[in-house]
Amino acid sequence: CDQWLDIEPEYAQDAENFFNTEEDFQRAVIGVYDLMQTNYLQIWIGEIASDNSIAGGESVNDTQGLHEIDNMVHGGVNNELRDVMRFNYSGIARANFIFENQDKLDFPAKERLLAEVSFIRAYFYFTLVNYFGDMPLIVDRRISINEVTQVERTPKEQIYAQIEQDLDRAIEVLPWTNPEVGRITKGAAMALKGKVLLYQQKFSEAAQVLDELITTNQAGYALFTDMNNMWLAINQNTSEDVFTIQHSGLQGGDYGCLVCLQGNPAPGFHAIRNYVGPLYGDGNSYNLPTQNLYDFFGNDPRREVTILDLEAFIAAQPNPSDISFAIGGGGHTGYYNNKYIKRNDERGLPDDDLTSPLNYRAIRFADVLLMAAEAFAQTGNDSRARTELNKVRQRAGVPDITSSGTQLLEDIYSERRLELSGEGYRFWDLVRTGKAAEAISGFQVGKHELFPIPQVEIDLAGGRWSQNPGY
Template sequence: MKNIYQWSLVLLFGTMTACDSLLDIDPEYTQDAENFFNTEEDFDRAIIGVYDMMQPAYLNLWIGEIASDNAIAGGESVNDSRGLHEIENMTHGGVNEELRAVMRVNYTGIARANYIFENQDKADFEGKDLILAEAKMMRAYFYFNLVNYFGDMPLIVDRRISINEISSAPRTPKGEVYQQIESDLREAIGVLPWNVDQTGRLTKGAAMALLGKALLYQQKYEEAATVLGELIDTNQAGYALFEDYETLFLVQNEHVAEDVFTIQFSGLQGGDYGCLVCLNGNAAVGFHSIRQYTGPVYADGNSYNLPTGDLYEAFEEGDIRRDASVLDLEAFIASQPNPDEITYAIGGGGHTGYYNNKYIKRLDELGLPDNDLTSPLNYRAIRWADVLLMAAEAFQRSGNDERARTELNKVRSRADMPAITTSDDALYQDILQERRLELSGEGFRFFDLVRTGQASDKISGFIAGQHEVFPIPQVEIDLAGGNWEQNPGY
């Protein structure tokens, strides 16, 4: 059993799927819990339903790269997934399917977690505290996504919300949402174990890493340094950098010591393009892959989320992470013994000559047909290198350059790169640059640029005071009876 998503999932929530409208998660009063939440098995099925809503991680992976200087949208044409092209060009507005999916998916996850808390007193059994802790961490993760995409968002805790309440649910200030995120994570940390028997379950280390990230995003540097420093110094889970960066992102090297917070996928169940958020496979992998490719190592795909030449050139000479992260397709073909027999096509949505080599289809890693949609490649939401770099940033910003260099150079050493010796702002910039290189193609670049105030200098078309957050989907404003104001500039 590869992970918890291969369990049979009973549909506990009526029509509550990621394809439904925001907060319209259940026909009002048709779902009750009188015949559910009575046994340990019921609670375990319910928590798997919450885990399930983390699987649309491809949205973060796409938007976090395409909105930045790291990638372009690509694809078949500019009309194919138009929303991604609008995000690339910073012309996105209130009508955008990808952004609407972000909102629906995360609120559906929150609603599923809240449903558990609403019924938490119906049964007692050993291990219920762990289920509640898992639900708290995932609720924090969903709210963290929402505030970073949209800013102020309605904060709904421990209960479902009726569709008739939408118009009276105001957008909660971002700071208050972050308070709930921190509270949920601190409570989860107090309960979750360092290690788990079942692959895919959340851990204390994952919750600590996410808390450190939430604090860093709020510029609470000293608090972030404390949490991340404790995680690094205690490290009872045995986290470590995987020795070979060049093979880190292969399926065979999943569930290694570098994995801190990983979203699991399975290649054993298919789906269709009508509901990408409903898949059990990692949709990003097929979409990133080489259009109509015929040749060794790789498999054909849809040529989305294509790295830019700017990213490729940002790597220092000799940095092994460049080719491990960014596939220069023509150079790869030229290095093969039969280059004339290798063919591929260029999509009309843009072409850079580069592909995301971390999340890409390989011939020996294919899931069941349609293998564009059934990749078993897990998504690393936070890995140990990210923890070290977040800690380096938090320590530097709170005045401890020595500790910052220590954590930074652990990451550089794994890549066989020389140690950084700078201090003050030069060190800070080195840390941010290292984040771009180490984590390229993983969906963090846009949010890093925004939170550090560098987006307007790095992203073409970025308007300060507007593009730090994305627009609230207009259809959701309409569903809220016009009670929600659109974000400035949209």
């Protein structure tokens, strides 16, 4: 009677025999894209770890990992860092699953799909290298549960080599534009490659690829002119979007599974606690900009674009006394992230704290120009550096920079903070330019450049990896 036990799962596709049609490939690729939607962690950690913002929230225990990162007391037990590692490797595993099966079938769109997947895998590895340094490099196949304890950390140079190789493939194959909005394009791959090179201090190569992007520019990238409104949902996927991670408010969600969301949870988390009033929605008062950041802007018009000064906003409303809000026990600065914030007419489906339709601009054209400026400045081409830098400043309506040499470089760094604060890059900019220790209180040189690998991940991999220095 044992043959009665041979039953198959019904209406289900088996992972070991999956890639049989083009549709199967197409669907698996969507699975890789999906993991990019965990970018909320990037917006939080990139800002909270820096001098730009504090963790906030309901109490100091609310998402404790962020509070520890905020105070530079993070250690090997940290849920958010563990999520970074888990989500990025999950994306990598999904990408590798496709490469493992890439020879099963041929069809016209295959090369493009594989190039998109290459790009996304590069993005995941780039995130891992930034956070943790050397990490196991697993390429083109999945590993089994028995192999896990034999995997070593790969020197980050090798990982970078793989990232560049993957991006080169994407640059070569992908079109400048894709009618399907949200698909990775050649421009995105060039921009990410420029960023990857910049982070490795390969300035001339970075300058080269970014120059090519800016000058060839067959996608028509340009700075969005209406700077004050460019963060509204209606102004998404514009000419400024080079590499954008897409979100939608059309699917509900709950706190039980943030990785399952199609919406962007960051805007709701950033929003004002118990807020009742015009324009904004209410939220969890996370990732609150600091006074230091506010002051840094001086009179730069980008201050209001970047930071919501709540008291000032309320005072300017017709009936200020009708507006109410609460302060979380996790800290209060009076400021809120005004780029990624829940607004009343940009709510997703319930729970709308989690389902904002706001896309995450992982690399926008202003960033491309500033990265190019930096690369040019680092390679002695100050005039070209000023050109790219001043494009950004002109859009903001502030005077051109005329400095050169080291001062120009400093001006570019400072411009990055003015232009890009609130978007999750600040900590990495401080680290890669060696300015973290002076900017971040509690930052220890030689330690905090990298985050600790979650101790449990070291244990689960057999306990043989050494922890990052200082942890």
